[in-house]
Amino acid sequence: MSAMDGTGATPKGTAARPTPSPTGTPPTRTPAAGASPAGTPRVTRDAVLDTAMRLVRESGAQGLSMRKLAAELGVAVTSIYWHVGNREALLDELVERVLRDMGAIRVRGRTPAARITSIARASRRMILERPHLISLVRERGLDSLMMLPARKALVREFAAAGVHGRRAALAVQAVQYQVAGFVLLERNLTGEPPALAQVQAWVDEVSAKDPELGRALTSPPDADTLFDLAVHAIVESLLGPEPGS
Amino acid sequence: MSAMDGTGATPKGTAARPTPSPTGTPPTRTPAAGASPAGTPRVTRDAVLDTAMRLVRESGAQGLSMRKLAAELGVAVTSIYWHVGNREALLDELVERVLRDMGAIRVRGRTPAARITSIARASRRMILERPHLISLVRERGLDSLMMLPARKALVREFAAAGVHGRRAALAVQAVQYQVAGFVLLERNLTGEPPALAQVQAWVDEVSAKDPELGRALTSPPDADTLFDLAVHAIVESLLGPEPGS
């Protein structure tokens, strides 16, 4: 429901649709690079994407507005729309870029458990190193894409460990859910306000009985330890004996 | 930076600040209920909150706009602002409401492991039954609040299981992270587009070697099974022997 519905009745060109590439097919056309093949283009699709990526890095996907982007490039908004078609399409393209940039995951360790754990750890690190990726996938609802690199490695490792078929899918998904869910939450918990009054009251009550517990509950948890604990438990369980029944 | 900075120079009243209750103190003032103590109020703070809650239930926190809310109540926007002060304050109030509505968690089972697992399950169910809660906490960045009911139950159960101090905090947090992260991800994965072309290509490649795995990877995973698997593994690990040093 965009760009294609020309409401008919366009005088000149029948239906001059923007969006040169509706996401997916960057053809040989490439309006870029080559100096100026036609009407002296002031910006390039790549330039738009580069600048957009910078803005996202600086202030998150939410901080990216088409007008700001245009202003940054010294161009009118319509140019942006001509090159990338859409804000959603723009964000999708950025997601794909970051994904390409991430590449594969290095697997370490000798035992299957160690190797799989290393994948989970590396995957989390990769995502955390790209905070803008999280903000991108969350705004576009493409959360599953940020698990892609690890997915490939996990499938390979579980197969090598002798896990196949449905059980392998379950195992891969279990580890993936752990990583993605953990990272998603972890990113959201940083910089949260000190919570409500009723929460504080309860913490005080706990502290009266077990001061060490109270202190540990209020102070920010050690994400690394929590992550390792959970991953280790899950991997052990997955590689262990087949569950009864 | 709102409502208080009157830019000085207000002719009549020195600084007529709105926001009757800056979140936290709903005093005896209660401009509500009592028929009409003053100038026939057309709406009530509670009425505003009720309608806002309904709109959030219908179309998520993102779908709640101050103008829509005002229109729904047949009032001008300024009335909304007078009653609740702010959009953020409004959402915070709604979060608190839902939290109150959730109440405590019923713990079942006899063994510590069973009881703790039941808390995790019940917590997840409680949150999933209130999709609007997730949309609310996510927009306000108050993710930790949605874990509050389970937190209290977990502290109690781990204490009963003989886990205290720092180790108890770690255990509680581990389970909480599992629940919250899982639910957060689970909510986000529903209704995702069929992913990109490169993803499909990879899936095809996998299917060639292990058709059953390929099929299971594309079809939506069984969230219940995944959740139980992870929680079970984590709880077993937590209640097991103290990790070596």
Add this chain to the structure above:
DNA sequence: TGCAACCCTGTAACACTGTTACAGCCAGAC
């Protein structure tokens, strides 16, 4: 040379968003 086609850009607008300065109504208090 003229001319048409195409690429790309700019102007200006629509419909929305959160928020606020300001004026005003109305009931009760004095």
Add this chain to the structure above:
DNA sequence: GTCTGGCTGTAACAGTGTTACAGGGTTGCA
């Protein structure tokens, strides 16, 4: 009566995504 405070409305500011439309510049073709 006047005054005060609770509550509401009008209209505006600044910002958002998006698009209809006009136009300029370069290319290819007759």
